[in-house]
Amino acid sequence: MHLNTEQSVFLIWIAALSCIGFLLFGLDKRRAVRHSWRIPERTLLLSAFLGGAPGALFGMHFFRHKTQKWKFRIPVPLALLLWAWFAYRMFM
Secondary structure, three states, X not given: OOOOHHHHHHHHHHHHHHHHHHHHHHHHXXXXXXXXXXXXXXXXXXXXXXXXXXXXXXXXXXXXXXXOOHHHHOHHHHHHHHHHHHHHHHHO
């Protein structure tokens, strides 16, 4: 399969933001355990909606962080569905 420039940029964007989202959830969990300064919830959600939804959702479950909060249980999977739709439109 040959990717055009837009498709390549899309995949790199999703991969980079997913890594960032995953790391943000891990860092916030670590800081929560240590009762340290926390990453704002707005930043965590923004990372998901900017393209990091796969990593954010994986990070939520991997670190067992924010999985009980409805503020994350609904929007993060919705962000993943939104980006899956973008991917479908990009590659079909």
